[in-house]
Amino acid sequence: MTMTMAEPIERNEAEVTSAPAEEMVLVNRARRGDLKAYDELIRRYQERIYATVYHMTANHEDANDLAQEAFIKAFQALKSFKGGSSFYTWLYRIAVNKTINFLKQRKNRQHMSLNDIDFNAEHDPDLVALISDKTPRREAGLNELQEKLNAALLKLSESHRLAVVLHDVQGLSHEEIANVMHCNIGTVRSRLFYARQQLQALLADYLKAT
């Protein structure tokens, strides 16, 4: 199965929002204990939930555990889901809260366990443009760039990292991020700005223009 996380989020969002009624049917069935319906919901969101947790932790094993626990907790808490927000936003919030709590607990023992980069990366226009320049990043392979990027992300605070991950990696809108992070859009924008500034400082060697 070839799968990439580079799938545009906008397309998935459109798919999800085109059938909110169908999703509510699945949610209601799952609420009554129908595990087949919940299985369908997991399959819809597993990649995005896993990816968010993975980009926050930079550790595959932790991401696996946390993503699974988030889905289990969501199932147990389904009765409290009022439908005020979309199931997707509600699920995201559970996963994000779980991840932030986990990161706060293991503050001083961060260990990276990075996933491999898929072969499509070499053909990604953004990365092609980035690596073809005559800069230090040209000499550094993709794997070194990946390691430096993840190390820099881990140096950000959880809320700043989350803003970057949700917006610049996952492609969520400011409004969606505000819903997930329980804050207003202005706060999201300001976190995003400061997070990018910090990343620029941390990755200065790799972001230098020719």
Place this chain on the structure above:
Amino acid sequence: MSENENNFETLRQLLALKRHEIPPPGYFEDFSSSIIARIRAGETAQKMPWLLRFLQILESRPAYPAALASSLCVLLLFGIVSVEQNPEFASVWGNPSSNYIADLNPTAAGGNPAMIPMVDTNSPSDTASLFNTQPNPLFTKPSFSTGN
């Protein structure tokens, strides 16, 4: 500002790399089934009798049974020490020459069964003393003589 924006653009390009980090092949094929299995296991565990759940907790956390065993050992040790130090306990349980022990255990009386007072179970008075009751005045010892 434009330099900043240019740097943000380069940063955005670099962040694109994150989207190409993928878990091992086939990872998502079993993802939902393992979650469903964990949910089912949780539901089954809730329906189990409390004793089985307790045993499962002990099994999953070896520290608990270890702590339980250690506290039992400490309790036992404490019991032995207090028996040895307390003369009242010692007279009953600790001293083999105690009459009580000797009454029950022939070997405690120097290994000589003759030293143990014999009880005639055919005598009403002896039986009465055995059960700590008064002799029944209505009770008469049966006689098997023919009357010749």
